[in-house]
Amino acid sequence: MKNISLGQYYPGNSVIHRMDPRMKLILSLLYIVCSFLCRNIISFGLLFVSAIVLILLSRIPMSLIMRSIRPILFILAFTVVINIFWTSGETLLFEWKFIHIYLEGVMNAVFMVLRIFVLIVGASLFLTYTTTPIALTDAIEQLFAPLKRIKVPVHEFAMMMTIALRFIPTLIDETDKIMSAQKARGADFTSGSLINRAKALIPILIPLFVSSFRRADELATAMECRCYHGGEGRTRMSILHYRALDFIAILIMITFGVSLVLLNMLGIGYTM
Amino acid sequence: MAEIRLENISYVYSEGTPFEISALDDINVTIKNGSVTGIIGHTGSGKSTLVQMLNGLVKPARGKVMLDGKDIWENPKEIGKIRFRVGLVMQYPEYQLFEETIRADIAFGPKNMGLDSKEIEERVLEAADFVGLDRDLLEKSPFDLSGGQKRRAAIAGIIAMRPEVLVLDEPAAGLDPSGREMIMQSIMNYKKRTGATVVIVSHSMEDMARYCDYLIVLADGKLLMTGKKDEVFGRADELTAVGLDVPQITTMMNLLAGMGIPVNTAVYTIDDALNQIYKLL
Amino acid sequence: MENTKNYFIKTEDLCASYEEDDGRAVQVLSGVSLGIEKGEYVAVLGHNGSGKSTFAKLLNMILLPDSGKIYIDGTDITREDITEKEIYDIRRKIGMVFQNPDNQLVATIVEEDVAFGPENLGIPSAEIRQRVDEALSLVGMSEYARHEPHRLSGGQKQRVAIAGIIAMMPDCMIFDESTAMLDPIGRKEVMDTIDMLRREKGITIINITHHMNEAVRADRVIVLNDGKVYMDGTPEEIFGEPYKLELAGLEVPQCTALIQELSRKGLRLDGECTTPEKCAKLLRNAIGGKKNG
Known part of the structure; x- marks a missing residue:
């Protein structure tokens, strides 16, 4: 259990790794917007090419990308089925009893799958794969800092995220230990009815809660001892700086979005 | 009552991944029936893994754990029964208390054994006596007890x-001297009255010297030495070479020997040291 | 006052x-x-x-x-x-x-955790950086600056x-x-x-x-x-x-107890006896003294 790593950060030094985490947050949002700008086969084609280029730029192995797609395969399949069988259009491709498949349906299915694929790839490439959770937390805190003025607890939220990230591995370790200890007293977590199995979790959950509260209490004291008093008057050791790379990246992203819109205007093929 | 023999035990963490660590490497050792055996080694020496193999919480990658001559993994479905015969007290065991009362918590194990309520009640009271918990504490919530009391509960x-082998991983860690003393007395009480085999993991060489008959020393997942405690402490230089402590008195006797004073260095209690020094005076 | x-x-x-x-x-x-x-x-x-x-x-x-x-x-x-x-x-x-x-460790990276206190005090960034580097090198943990605390040993965590x-x-x-x-x-x-x-x-x-x-x-x-x-x-x-x-x-350290016991039995040993080294010296002098006399 010691070796679980949080999130899916893939260490590296690619162009995308080196970008400012705030910019990556913005870029991933823009990229998602871009995927919704596509309307026809050419713009979707460009979108697909861009996703491939991004994967190559980040130097993340393809197998890893596929792994992040796997959990949503069911959703993809569902989307395909819905679109193919329930979209009606003008060009009938296939007919059998009550089943009618139209070209529009097939195109819609392809477009939707592409869109979801790009969504996942975009978010995971810019954020989870190339940015450490702590950098992401910093980015959220600094990007949303202006919201503090309208009383949004941005600092508190970021601090909570940091502490959660810090303690998840500790608590996983602890769960492991408590399970072993209860197994040593003959507890059985694997057999019996569903209700019995749920009941068997009580000897794990109660000690886990108790210890979490104890930890929280001790951590709070330790933080107080280190003069923590909320975000007010607090400075940071590492301040994020945008660099030329970040500005180039956002320019490319905007150009990309504009070209998608322009490509939609070419009346080629089916338009979604 | 019971003897445990470890035959060619090996264990590897995260086998087949880049994180692969060999935790135990070809361990052969016997824990004698009715003995008090101490296991010594650094954090990461593999002793916690070894201890969890004794009751089948961890299955060795290679090798056999023999309890009274029978492989405990012969029938993996029956491994639960082994855990009742080899009782394991893990580190900081007070953190696993969960019931509303101490009485109910002590009864958790016997209940899982499927005993009837009369038998359970009898065992709870007996166990409370062994560890010196007052009867009126039994109705209290585990969370209202002092640290030492929780540990004993x-x-x-x-x-x-009623395990035939009682295994304890750092039973006295973090307690003050009197708390430590009470824990060790509870364990010795159980041993004396039932004749059970006892295995103790501890960093306190003074406790090891005082309570154990045999010692097993692990270093980097390998068996460094094993034998009667005077044999092991007699090799103090080998122990200190791998960064392990020896009892303070043993260190002192070794220093004296180094100064050219003819003393036996296999000494680990104050009384033995006194005898040696009297002879010289 | x-x-x-x-x-x-x-x-x-x-x-x-x-x-x-x-x-x-x-x-x-x-x-x-x-x-x-x-x-x-x-x-x-x-x-x-x-x-x-x-x-x-x-x-x-x-x-x-x-x-x-x-x-x-x-x-x-x-x-x-x-x-x-x-x-x-x-x-x-x-x-x-x-x-x-x-x-008591708050952050997911060692150096971020060391920076936590100075950050709360409102110290300027450049100075925090300097203090963090100095503090880590003082306790001998510089090479772990970018590590995650939960992978460190207990002693290393305490040094952080x-x-x-x-x-x-x-x-x-x-x-x-x-x-x-x-x-x-x-x-x-x-x-x-x-x-x-x-x-x-x-x-x-x-x-x-x-x-x-x-x-x-x-x-x-x-x-x-x-x-x-x-x-x-x-x-x-x-x-x-x-x-x-x-x-x-x-309780007292074993060596101290030994010396105490000896003096109770009539052998007066004066001097410090809290560590094995000091204790051995005392005994050597006592034993050597006896032999010479």
Whole structure:
């Protein structure tokens, strides 16, 4: 259990790794917007090419990308089925009893799958794969800092995220230990009815809660001892700086979005 | 009552991944029936893994754990029964207390054994006596007890299963001297009255010297030495070479020997040291 | 004020209690009067519940006393009109390292954690960077700066916690049973770090412990029992009275006990006997003396 790593950060030094985490947050949002700008086969084609280029730029192995797609395969399949069988259009491709498949349906299915694929790839490439959770937390805190003025607890939220990230591995370790200890007293977590199995979790959950509260209490004291008093008057050791790379990246992203819109205007093929 | 023999035990963490660590490497050792055996080694020496193999919480990658001559993994479905025969008290066991009362918590193990309520009640009271918990504490919530009392209640939870082998991983860690003393006395009480085999993991060489008959020393997942405690402490230089402590008195006797004074260095209690020094005076 | 200026920490007739769940008040400290000088290395001994942890938490205002006075660096911190700014200043001056190494590290990266204190104090970024690097190198953890705390050993985690305090530039550090959960190697790491802090930085050290072998490393040992100062003196003086210590639920190091036993049997050995080295020297002289005479 010691070796679980949080999130899916893939260490590296690619162009995308080196970008400012705030910019990556913005870029991933823009990229998602871009995927919704596509309307026809050419713009979707460009979108697909861009996703491939991004994967190559980040130097993340393809197998890893596929792994992040796997959990949503069911959703993809569902989307395909819905679109193919329930979209009606003008060009009938296939007919059998009550089943009618139209070209529009097939195109819609392809477009939707592409869109979801790009969504996942975009978010995971810019954020989870190339940015450490702590950098992401910093980015959220600094990007949303202006919201503090309208009383949004941005600092508190970021601090909570940091502490959660810090303690998840500790608590996983602890769960492991408590399970072993209860197994040593003959507890059985694997057999019996569903209700019995749920009941068997009580000897794990109660000690886990108790210890979490104890930890929280001790951590709070330790933080107080280190003069923590909320975000007010607090400075940071590492301040994020945008660099030329970040500005180039956002320019490319905007150009990309504009070209998608322009490509939609070419009346080629089916338009979604 | 029971003897445990470890035959060619090996264990590897995260086998087949880049994180692969060999935790135990070809361990052969016997824990004698009715003995008090101490296991010494650094954090990461593999002793916690070894201890969890004794009751089948961890399955060795290679090798056999023999309890009274029978492989405990012969029938993996029956491994639960082994855990009642080999009771394991893990580190900081007070953190596993969960019931509303101490009485109910001590009864958890016996209940899992499928005993009837009369038998359970009898065992709870017996276990509480062994660890010196007052009867009126039994109705209290585990969370209202002092640190030392909680620890003893947790140990009672294992003792109530009447294990033939009682294994304890750092039973006295973090307690003050009197708390430590009470824990060690509870364990010795159980041993004396039932004749059970006892295995103790501890960093306190003074405790090891005082309570154990045999010692097993692990270093980097390998068996460094094993034998009667005077044999092991007699090799103090080998122990200190791998960064392990020896009892303070043993260190002192070794220093004296180094100064050219003819003393036996296999000494680990104050009384033995006194005898040696009297002879010289 | 006259009698406070010589001491860095001074308490007068300090009393503290806490309330049980059933509303019953439990007296923890009943009249503790102490003075600790700047640069002193003090070990505080006492069995569980002797009030030693409470005493520590009173000094940096995590807890408040029922009555009595506490002066830190000449400032009365028990007065009514103490400002928030003064409280943070006290906490900066008196850093604390706790027992459980896991429950005092806040950040997911070692150097970010060390920066936590200075960040709270509002120190400019460049200076925080400098302090963090210095603190980590002082405790010998520079190469772990970008590591995740949960992958470190117990002793390493405690050294990171110490660096986190050092980066706040304290005058005094309190170790509240900071070695209790560590193995011998971790314990040695922390104890050696404490010695080094004292030597290199002249920081006042208060080490709360129940390991007698740690207490002998201090200049002065204070034994608390039933909420009162039970003994106060050099390690030699304190461990010279093993029976009195036993009454307080404590024990003496093996070597000290050996020498005590010998002198009870009529062999008078004068000198320090708190460590194996000192003890061996004493015995050699005694044995050698006998042989020559």
